[in-house]
Amino acid sequence: MQSRRSLAFIRSLRRSHLLVAFGLGSLLIGLTPWLGVVSQAAGRAPAPRPAPSDRQPAVQSPHHAIAPANAMEPAAPVLDRTGWTAAASDEETGGENGRAGNVLDGSADTIWHSKWTGTPAPLPHSITIDMHRTAVVSALVYRPRANGTNGRVGEYALGVSTDGQNWAGPVATGTLADDAGAKTLSFAPQGARFVRLTALTEAGGRGPWTSAGEIDLLGDPGTPAATVDLVRTGWTAAASDEEAAGESGRAGNVLDGSADTLWHSKWTGTPAPLPHSITIDMHRTAVVSALVYQPRKDGPNGRAGTYAVTASTDGATFGTPVATGTWRDDDTVKTATFTRAASARFIRLTVTSEAGGRGPWTSAAEIRLSGPASPAVHGAWDRITGFPLVPVATAALPGDKLLAWSAYAVDRFGGSSGYTQTAILDLKTGKVTQRRIDNTGHDMFCPGIAMLADGRVLVTGGSNAEKASVYDPATDSWSATASMNTARGYQAMTLLSTGEAFVLGGSWSGAAGDKAGEVWSPDTRTWRTLPGVPAAPAQTADPAGPYRSDNHMWLHATSGGKVLQLGPSRQMNWISTSGAGGIATAGLRADSPDAMTGNAVAYDIGKLLTLGGSPAYEKTPATRRAYTVGVTGGEVRSARTGDMEHARGFSNSVVLPDGKVAVFGGQSYPVPFSDATSVLTPELWDPSTGTFSPLATMAVPRNYHSVANLLPDGRIFSGGGGLCGDCATNHPDGAVFTPPYLLNADGSPKPRPVITGGVPARAAPGASLTVATQAPVASFVLMRASAATHSTDNDQRRVPLVSTATGTGTYAVSLPADPGVVLPGTYMLFAIDAQGVPSTARFITVS
Known part of the structure; x- marks a missing residue:
């Protein structure tokens, strides 16, 4: 039951010059060697937020619907193919018209096919698109042939070049699912004239063939590569005009760190006409390579449409624009990537049209500037790895492997079909292999997970809400274990000091009722209930009730089989798992509100850090707050530490070997299946100072259904997001981040102990x-x-x-x-x- 985008839908997207921006991309850790074939309105009242049913599907017990109403909104422009040409390593001209140019003719009924008459040309096969001009490119959209299965691309590599002669290593590698759906192969945005797709294998293993129906390229998605947020301390903003009577629409609101305040052009009396401009004064000279624009989140009025960005050293003389373009009429964060980095003190954004054409208005919630990242300070991202599924759950395994799984389909959930799509990334070779697991009768979407004492992985509940399965990395095999006494989804799990596994909550799936705790024994492979550990004391005050309020609890196992439940509820609790179990208050998490969609990580013995979250699961502003929680015996102490620069819900946090904590992705206003208000700048928390510092910008948003894991080489895998069927926010890919502790200033690796x-x-x-x-x-x-x-x-x-x-x-x-x-x-x-x-x-x- 794979994704099927209709040709009519794809063509309609092309007509509007919009298509999915992020999807299958890839990261290959050590593609060695890089293949020779590749190396060549009237009133200004704010618009209301949509009602919940407008953005997120209503509950369809026990499952959500697949995606919200606006999930089809694409995120990057399809580049105009006028004047483009295509050339292939080989093509079929005898048995059929399989010329390379067919991928640009607008018809999926004509194809490029590798040579198959006589002596077939062996794999790999490559096709190179020449745009005959340089443009910012962020993805290649590959549409398999419409009239058959032969030649679907399996393993692939992407390369880019400015001159067609010099090709660096691949910008993306990965594995595509063997289906007819359109595939978007993402990579970090960059300027190029030539883009080359190389097929290393055929998806179905049916022969040494490669074919393609159509190929498109996507432009700038608004996420600059290899940049970092500049610190805004001491900055000021001034505008050509601003609204100070009908609302607080001062220019300085774009620098206050809150998306709830905004700059608005003057609208009382006689509205100021377009264009409107706002100038950022950094009060120091810095190298700037991108401007990040966040539209207001309370309505559409004033969204910037056509724009230009200029730079100045003195605030008087502004040169030719360093960036121009037209932004889409939506609430996603936008980036204007500069055609050349500018050494400047002043950066001016001039807006000449309103995106929705509703009036002569301009508004902005936040404006940030980005500069080139320094690897030794901000770290660096490797190429993107494409997965044949959205990695919603992951586990780090011995042997340099990363296990990933999603649901019954590669890009959607809700089937309760008794099987799960899985994949394994080999960190040594970079290859991704896919397998459907049927033998456990378990659709493992939205599960609880615990790493067992012997290294196996216990996965519970989810779509098949009572089931439990065990993965053994030693044999690469899945097996069923006893079902839980209570059916669950979105539950929390942890291993106990006794070697047993504890589970609590999970009202997303299964029959309604208090999802009290239970414990799995590795000796008997059975579950015992804990009637003394109801879920209610650990729930948040989410207005959706237990369906949302008992989800994703933060559990920290301690001595004697005890567990500290330290969130996301503001009330913390001690849990005993012996006998019938028990639960008792451990106090409040300092002055923290409920923080659903946040997370916690143990960065030292008896020391934890909690990050972000929001009072409700969705559609409430996330927080920038972070807290430390110290555990000494039965005493729990909580205190607020430094705030993050960005508010985040649906982010992921990873503790590093040096005790610092990196946080990736998330949204300032969490909405499932949306990439609006995405935070693309990771941050690093230092326990010695209690402060956060920015890391290198991500190329792909990581929000709802995303993951992050520490790898055995000290780097971090960050991936996933989406799993919403035919939507624009599926991200079946991931990338490895190299923290700054591994890099010299020039990006070369530091010598490492062995x-x-x-x-x-x-x-x-x-x-x-x-x-x-x-x-x-x-x-x-x-x-x-x-x-x-x-x-x-x-x-x-x-x-x-x-x-x-x-x-x-x-x-x-x-x-x-x-x-x-x-x-x-x-x-x-x-x-x-x-x-x-x-x-x-x-x-x-x-x-």
């Missing part, structure tokens, strides 16, 4: 290891292999270790004896040098 021996496959709590390293190191740390879904990862845990040098390059490394500190399971052991650079990890199971 663990050369002494790490057994298994060790008991309290054991002492004799670890050998290639050169002296400063410390060792255990990072628990973890699993993520729906912004929640209760498996994350960082455990600094006590170590003593015993000789040149040898260390006695002590594991904590308390299984409430070093929770049973599989860990990544990192060595960290005196400069804070981590080694590549060695896997060890502690139990």
Whole structure:
């Protein structure tokens, strides 16, 4: 039951010059070598927000509908193909008209096909689009042939070039699903004249063929690559005109960090005519490469349409525009990527038309400026990896593998069909393999997840709400285990210090009622109920009731089988899992409100950080707030730490080996299946200062149904988002982020410590290891292999270790004896040098 976009729909999108911007793209960690074939209105009252039914489907027990009404809105322009040409590595001209140019003729009934008469040309096959002009490009849209299955692209690589002669490494790689749906292969936006698609395999393995019905290219989606937000401290804004009588529409509102305030052109009395301009004065000179424009979120009036951006060093002389264009009439955050970086103090945005043509108005909620990222300060993103599904849930595995799964289909959910689409990314080769799991009778969409003591992955509930399944990475196999006593979806899980697995909540799926806790035993493979642990004390005050209020709880397992439930409800609770269980208050999370769609991460022993979230699951503003929660015995202390620069709901957070925490993606106004108000700048929290700093901008939004995982090389995988069928916010892809601790200023990798021996496959709590390293190191740390879904990862845990040098390059490394500190399971052991650079990890199971 795959996605099928009708030809009429695609053509209608092309006519409006709009199409899905982000979709299948790819990241191949080490495509070696890069293939030789590739290396060549009247009143101004704010418009009301839509009612819930306008944006998010009503509950269809036990499942949502597939997507909201506006989900089909595409996110980037289809580039005009006038004057384009196409050339292929080979083409069929004997048995059929399979010339390369057919991919540009507007008809899916004509195709490019690799040569098959006589001696067929072997894979790989490539086709190169020459736009005969340079343009910002962000994706290639591939439409398989409409009249058959042969030649559908499987594994692929994308390259870009400005001259057709010099091709760097691939900008995207990945694997496409074997179906007839249109595929969008995304990459970081960049200027190019030539774009080359290379097919490495045929999707169905039916032969050495490649074919394509149509190919389009997408333009600037409004997400600049390799940039970072400039700090706005001390900035001021001035406008050509502003509304100060009928509302507070001052220019300075675009710099206050709130999307609830706005600059508006003058509209009382005689409205000021277009054009309107707003000038940012940074009060210092900086290199600027993009302007980020956030429209007002309370209505459409004044959305910027046609615009120009100019720069100045003195505020008097502004040169030729560094960016021009026309923004779409929607509420998504927009970026004007400069054709050339500008060293300037003043940046001016001039708007010459209103996007919706409703009147002579201009408004803006927020304006930010971006500059070139420094790898040693902001980190760097690798190429994008395309998956044959939307990775809604992921788990890091030994052997440099990342397990991903979604639902019964590669791009939609709600089937309760008893099977699940899965994929595995091999981090060494970059290849993604797909498999449908039928033998467990379990559609594992919206599950609970716990990494077990022996390294297996326990997945519970979701669409088939009572089911439970176990994945064994040692055998790459799935098996069914006993069903839960209570059917659940969106539930929370954690492994306990006893080695059992605890689950709580999950009213998204299954019959209504309090979703009290229960525990799974690895010895008996059965569940026992905990009548003393009702879900109600741990719920938020979401207006949707338990359906939303008991979702995605933040659970932290401690000694003696106890669990601290520290969110998203403002009320924290201690949970006992022995006998019938019990739940008791642990106090409030300082002055935090409920924070659904936020998350928590254990960054040190007994120390957790909570980030973002919103009072309700959707359509309420997210917060910038972050809190630390300290646990000492039965005492819980919570305090507010520094705020994030951006408010975030549906973000993902990952603790690094050095104890810092990176947060990716999210929305300032969380709405499922939407990329509006996306936050594209990750941030890094430093526990030593309690402050956040910006990281390099993401190329793809990561919101609802996105994930992030720490990898064994100290980098981070960030991917997913969407899973809403034929919509514009499906992101069946991911990318690996390299944190700044691994990079020099020029982007080259820093020398890293190396663990050369002494790490057994298994060790008991309290054991002492004799670890050998290639050169002296400063410390060792255990990072628990973890699993993520729906912004929640209760498996994350960082455990600094006590170590003593015993000789040149040898260390006695002590594991904590308390299984409430070093929770049973599989860990990544990192060595960290005196400069804070981590080694590549060695896997060890502690139990």
